[in-house]
Amino acid sequence: MTWTPGHRGETSAETKAALEVAIAAATQRSAAGRKTVEHLTFLVNGVVANADHDLGRAALRALARSPKVVARLDEHARQVLWCLPDQSPPLVRLVAGLTRPTVDPLAVAMASTHRDGRVRERAVRSMLDDPRPDLVPFLVLRTGDWVQQVRDRARAGLALLLADDPATYLPAAMPMALLVDARSRGGFAANQVTATLLSAPPAVRRMVGTSGSAAQRRLVFEMEVAQRWLRIEDLVAAAESETDVRIRSLAAEAACREAVWTGRLPILRRLARSRRPDVRAIALTGLLRVGEPAEVATRLDDPASLVRAIAREAARRVGTDALAHYRAAVTGPAPTPGAVHGFSESASEADAPLLNGLLTHPAATIRAAAVRGLRQLDAVDSGRVLPLLTDPAPSVVREATTALRPVAATLPAELPWQLLTGARVELRRAGYRLLGTAPVAVRLRAALLLAVDPDPGLSQRGRADVTGLVRDASRTTWRRTPLPTLDVTTDQHADLLVLARRAAPALGEEVSDLLAAWLRRSA
Incomplete structure (x- = not known):
């Protein structure tokens, strides 16, 4: 990759918009490929080369809000950008600029990704000489650097920044510290953040515990529970309103444990009425521990399976026949x-x-539950369940398809194809699932039909299955598993050719070429 200043004729607003789009693309796992990161690196370095300090600060702020993007940018720049045999003049000027009295913060951030440890150490020194919250994610990365001099300087600087001004630097350091915690030398930053949280004022903990990512909120809440800084009323409120399942379950466990120890049955009964199944299960377990099995046994018909299991144990303790209750x-x-x-x-x-x-x-x-129950009891009567494949309710169609899939070979041969051409999405999905255990040629034909389906989800599934089949068929023969073969008649082969041509725009050139070669070999 050759770096040129670029962006000639573009305004700062246009470049800023392009940066925001590139950063947003890099945050998405499905789009964050090498080309995406290369484009982002090109844009960032172009801003540095053009010496647009206002745009540089805006770009740095946008990067600082995305720790995953910063980590990918650091990895890519070190492996690709700084490994060019002849580095471009802008790169040389960037490194030379670290010795100036006034250094561009974005240039410092990019210099911290340099392959040379001496350059990274100078960049860390510049970060600490003029500390900024937007540079802290890059500083946290260097606390796990493989060069000891860089690592020690970054760690000492991060510790001092967090100790001197936790309100400013803790929110900036915490996301990246949690991201690199699993790395071989990444534990220091996470431990430092944890120590800062323990000594930070409540307002700072509240700020990072309510406005950060799920990982941040979990760390703060786990610490508050472990230190017993929360009242039981706060725990109950979190158990009832929290959307994160780990925080909600932790709050419910702590609240119910406190209620069991202190004999506060109203709290247990309140949480036992929660709309969240995990909270109900924890509260009912607490009621069992305080000796209220008869109350717990009234939940035999709860929608949640775990709650029903707890209720059946309570029914056993009080002598209630759960099976007789269910029969009735x-x-x-x-x-x-x-x-x-x-x-x-x-x-x-x-x-x-x-x-x-x-x-x-x-x-x-009820119909869907009955079909699922018959499948769990291994008592599916295909004659009774078959009409439900065209049920008005999608949930019933889904359960009926799941129940009949093991015996799909015994169903009428034309039924799955009729469903596959149905007007409703759930019918077409049901037909395709019933053909999922058929021979390769049948599955290929069904996938080609689905690849051009008007529903985006079904079309994506059909394209993926066609891609998988043709790539398996094009691999070398030294695999242990046999290659898929097309055992088709002349008419069937002609039909597959027609379907392949129709699906070619959706499949793409590469997959279409592989499919055409497979069909030629099978002619």
């Missing part, structure tokens, strides 16, 4: 999905016929 529920006038699921979890195959009557229930949730 599924044969009664108003069965619930939880009761149907509980029945299939407790009953044997001999009790399975009780679910057949629910396959025509007016509620779609």
Whole structure:
């Protein structure tokens, strides 16, 4: 890659917009390939070369908000940018500029990615001479540097910055420190951040614990729970309102543990009514520990499987026959999905016929639960379940497809193809799933049909399956697994050629060429 200053004729606003687009693309795992990072590196270095300090500060702020992008930029620049046999004059000027009285912060950030440890050490020194929060992510990266001199200087500087002004530098250091914690020399920054959190004022902990990433919030909350800085009311509020499952479960466990120790049954009952299954399960376990099994046993029909299991244990303790309860529920006038699921979890195959009557229930949730229950009990009657493949409810179609897939070979041969050309998305998906265990030629034909489906999700799945099949068929023969072969008649081969030509724009040139070669070999 050759670096030239670039951006001639472009305004700062245009370059800033291009930078924001490149940074956003680099944050997405699916798009953050080498070309994406190369483009971002080119833009950043172009800003440095043009000496646009205002734009440089804006670019540095945007980079500092994305620690993953900073880490990828650091890796790419060191492996590619600084390894050119003849470095371009802008790169040379960038390194030489580190000795000036006033240094561009973006230039310092890029110099910290240099392959030469002496240059990285000078960049770290410049960061510490004029510390800025936007440079802290780059400084954190250097605390795990493989050169001891660079590493020691960066670690000492980071420790001093966090100790002197945690409110300014802790939010900037924490995301990158958590990102590099798993690296071989990355533990120092995470330990330093943890130590700073322990000694930081509550307002600082609250700031990084409410506005940061999920990892930051988890670290702060785990620390507050471990240090017992939260009241039980705060824990209950977090258990009821938190969207992150780890924080919510931790809050519920701490609140219920405190409630069990102090005998505060109202708190346990309040959390047992939570809409979150994990919170309900923790609260009901607490009620069991304080000796309230009869109350817990009333949750036999809960929608959550873990809660039902806890309730069945409570029912056993109080002498309630859970299976008899479920039999009465599924044969009664108003069965619930939880009761149907509980029945299939407790009953044997001999009790399975009780679910057949629910396959025509007016509620779609009951029909879907009945099909799932029959599948779990290994008692699927294909004749009864087959009509549900065209059920009005997508959830029922999905469950019926899953139940019939193991016996797809016994179904009418034309049924999956009729579903694959249906008007509803769930029907086409069902037909394709039923063909998933068919021979290679059948699966290829179905995938080619799906590749041009109007639904984006189905089309993506069809393209992926075609790609997988043709790439497997084009590999060398030294593989241990046999190559897929097309055992087709002349008419079937002609049909595949027509479908391949129709799907070629969706598949792309590479896959289409491989498919054409495979079909030629199979003619």
